[in-house]
Amino acid sequence: MKNKILIFGGTFNPIHNGHLILAEHCINEEGFDKVVFIPTMNPYYKDTLDFDTRLKMLKMAIKDNDKFAYSSIEKRYNLEGKLYLILEKISKLSDDDITILIGSDSLMNLDWWYEKEKLLKKYKFLVLKRDESDKIINEKINEYEKKYSAYIKILDNKRIDISSSDIRDMIKNKKDIKYLAADKVYKYIKEENLYV
Template sequence: MKLFFNCIKPRHNWMQQLAIFGGTFDPIHWGHLLIAETAMQEVSLEKVIWVPSLNPPHKEAALFEHRVEMLQLAIKDNPAFTVSLVEANRSGTSYAINTLIDLSACYPNTHWYWIVGLDTFQTLPRWYRGHELAQMCDWLIAPRLLGGETITQSKLICKQVEQQMREQSYTIYWQLLNIPLVGVSSSLIRKLCRERQSIRYLVPEAVRSYITNNSFYSNKSE
């Protein structure tokens, strides 16, 4: 049974439905792909646009070019997935609202969705122009897949964010995605690489080969 929480606002029939999926993707793994595929099915999206961050704050990541290449390898067999390099030419701090504005210029007449993890969604009220951004798209939220978080708890967290927005006279539309439990994360993959353990079946085989051939993460801190 699919679980849908809150309502997604209706769109006009002539508007395409596209979703942004931003992140570090260091590296991309099956969990990311499962989230995107679930969003495609539950909201009938035409396309998911993957947006790798150029210089993620507060963390050291593999070079942007390598993360983009791994993304391309992972999604190459799905025509509904595409990678955007909209962040590549940014100078200074990159803000989500700028990403949406830039992509809107490339994809006019679009009803936008933003795919985001629950932990990130929880911080939305503190984002730069977050209240404005919240109304420019609908939010597709991936619940926590680790730590035993229940769907009910995830729903309550989303409702808290909605309430914070409402107190500031802003409306937000969100939906909690019904994603099968997959206990994989980028940090786990990096840890296994450092310990020289297998990451087979945690990432697409092409990504695993790319990581192995370039000796990624073997001596890198999280």
């Protein structure tokens, strides 16, 4: 029987408890067998820590959960910004049932993604609601369902107001982030003086 795998991509700069709670929610409520975190390389439009430091924190955060995994596939094959090629590589390695988790902001920008049509025709999407209205999200989903027979489902989740940018700002302003990130990540950030 195929495993249900959720692909959770992001800069994870840094990974925080909101990410972990969301991933666990997807396992509990949507029936995924595993969540695979895929950190992106350094996007040109964001000021991020280097890939290896972010990956190290990600490994620390998910180490104790056997339903969480990670992949450095984007860096290994130099596939920055090419989700379709990343998923094709993963699909060749296994025949698992793959779904991609994206925010509603990303859904609204899918028209500019690499190989958007192939992505929507071949892979399932789970959408995390952010600031966009239900009406706008549903209109976009209906458009893709009609055009590409896309499978797009909105995640029924409680919004968790923790963001990596808030954490970085708190650190810069000498505020404690103790309960916002996993203990090991919290200690590592303090020890390495990150984000100051």
